[in-house]
Amino acid sequence: MEQVVKELQDAQVGKVLVREPLSRHTTMKIGGPADIMVIPNGVEGVRKTLQLAKAHHMPWTAIGRGSNLLVSDKGIAGIVIKLGEGLNSLEVQGTTVRVGSGYPLVKLATLLSRQGLAGLEFASGIPGSVGGAVYMNAGAHQSDMANIVSRALILFADGTMEWLTNEDLEFSYRTSVLQKKRPGVVLEAELQLQEGTRAETSALMQKNKDYRRVTQPWDHPCAGSIFRNPLPDYAGNLVERAGLKGYQIGGAKISDLHGNFIVNTGTASAQDVLDLIAFIQNTIREQFGVDMHTEVEIIGRQ
Structure with a gap:
């Protein structure tokens, strides 16, 4: 394992932690240590990490902000890739949004609602990241990611990258093709929203937040x-x-x-x-x- 850690550090993939307690990285505050945790500094950091994992025949697991996860008390074997600040790009052009997988979903929903863009208000209380939300087709309030994701950039274990369309992602209730059929890491998502007004979108955001605060x-x-x-x-x-x-x-x-x-x-x-x-x-x-x-x-x- 020491050799893998050294190679990850030499490859400058980002922050490399050894035996890092996953209780520090999950919203449930539960979980044993990751053998190795990598917090990548960008897409290239993720790609190099998967490349080294494959070369050393090590299992890998990608996580975001740690919501919707229950991690074993014995931790996770191999490399845990935590997608965060290194993958938080954001570009808004009209009603089309391109966003990195590490971007916090609540922060994104709040920002876009203030710009009068409608469609993501359902996510106002979902404490995950964009990548995790795409991976599991997160949803609430009679809507979900399937309604707004036009495509997503996926890095597969063999090192290939591919934009999967909404149809390719095979969204259904809290699932996508990424969970079993085509495992990979979400790097970026393109969302298609609608024009609204700041007053309307912000009001709906607040309504959803208030409902969650009272009921959850x-x-x-x-x-x-x-x-x-x-x-x-x-x-x-x-x-x-x-x-x-x-x-x-x-x-x-x-x-x-x-x-x-x-x-x-x-x-x-x-x-x-x-x-x-x-x-x-x-x-x-x-x-x-x-x-x-x-x-x-x-x-x-x-």
């Missing part, structure tokens, strides 16, 4: 929605009907505000959260005959 527990570390909605029902509704709100295992607790959120009360381990997820799944299956599937991505050593 953002005052505690959490990962966002734990389960996909088993449509036509809703995960939070089923958890509430089962009487599980407030139920706790170790430091992990089902939110008193929203049944589809698990919060870290301060001492939660990943195992606490996994045990609580399994308890919810079993209870909902027994009471309602419904299988609950996780929306949060569970990664790391098992």
